Amino acid sequence: MLGRCSIVVDEFEFIERIKQRAYQQSSLIKGIGDDAAIFRAHGYDIVTAVDTFVDQVHFTTKTASPFHIGYRALGANISDIAAMGAEPKFYLVSMVIPSTMQQDALLSMYDGMKQLASRYKMDLIGGDTVSGKELVVSITVIGYIQPCKARYRSDATEEDIVFVTGTLGDSAAGLYILLNELDVSHRDYFIHRHQMPNPRVEFAHGLKKLDRVCLNDVTDGVANELREIAEASDVTITINDESIPIHHGLRQFSSTNQHRWKYFGGEDFELIGTVSSWNWPTLQHIAKKVNIKVTKIGMVQPKVNNKAEVLLNKAGTTSVLQKEGYTHLK
C-alpha cells in the first residue's frame, strides 16, 4: 500500500521493475505478487532478522550512493544471518520513500541489493512501499540452518580461544575518509570496505562441522560485541591489543583514531567468536579453505571480580574495555 502524498514513483510500475524475472530458491512457492510470500523448508530451522536504515542516521548521500545504501543495508542483514551460522535465502524490503526521490535512485538501491543477493542465490520475495518524509529502508532476511546448529553468543566457555575474521576498523576509516574528503593512501580500499562490506557467510557456514562455536558479527564495534558474548555466556574475555588484526594502511592515522576504530568503529561485518582450543586448528583450516583470514585475539576465562566483562592488555597494562559503540537510544 502506498501512502496518500504525492510521489514521483508509480507503485505498480515500480514493483514490476524490481520483481525478479525468475527465482533461484527451489523452496519458494510464491514470491512477489500476492498478499504474502510462501516457502516450504524441509528439515531446516528458519532464521530471521530485520534491520532498519534511516537517512541521516545510518547513511548520508555524501557517503553512500543509492547503490551502496542498498548493498550495505542487505549486507548488514546477511551478516546477522551468518552470525547465527545460517545461510541466507530470502529477503523482503520495506521502504519509506520521500517525494523528492527519483525512481532511478530507487532502482539503483535495488541493484545494490541484488548484486549482493545474487552471490548467495537469495530471492527478493516481498516488501512494502509507502511514502513519507525521509528515506527509510527496512530489510527482513530469512535463512536456513540445520536443526540444532545455530551459533549463540551465550556459548562461550572458559579457556576458549577468542577469534575474529578479517581486519577491524576499516569501515570506520572509510567513513572518516569520505566525511573529511581525505586523499590518503589505500583510500579506495577503506572506502570500499565501508560501502561494500562482505558478510562472512561461507566461513560461518563452513563451521557447521564443529559442535560448538560462539559467534557474533561486528556491527557495533568489537568492544560491544565481546561484551555481549561475555554477558550472555557469563564469562570474562581478555584480548591483546597487539593481536588485533588491522590493515597496514590504518597505521597512517593517529593512534587515537586507530584505537577508536578498531574497538568501537562498527560495521566491519566481520565475525567474532570463541571456540575450544581443541577445535581451533579445524576452524583455522575452514577459514583457509574459504580464503578468509582468522586471527586469535584472546582467551575466555572465569569471571574476574564476579563481573562478565572484557579486559584489554595494552602496552603492559590491563584495563576494562568499556562498550562505547553506537547505541541509538542513548
Ligand code: ADP
Ligand atoms: P498489499 O496491498 O497486499 O500489501 P502491495 O501492493 O503492498 O500489496 O504489494 C504487492 C506485492 O509487491 C507484494 O507481493 C509485496 O510483497 C510486493 N512489494 C511491495 N512493495 C515492495 C518493495 N518495496 N520491495 C519488494 N517487494 C514489494
Ligand code: MG
Ligand atoms: Mg503492502
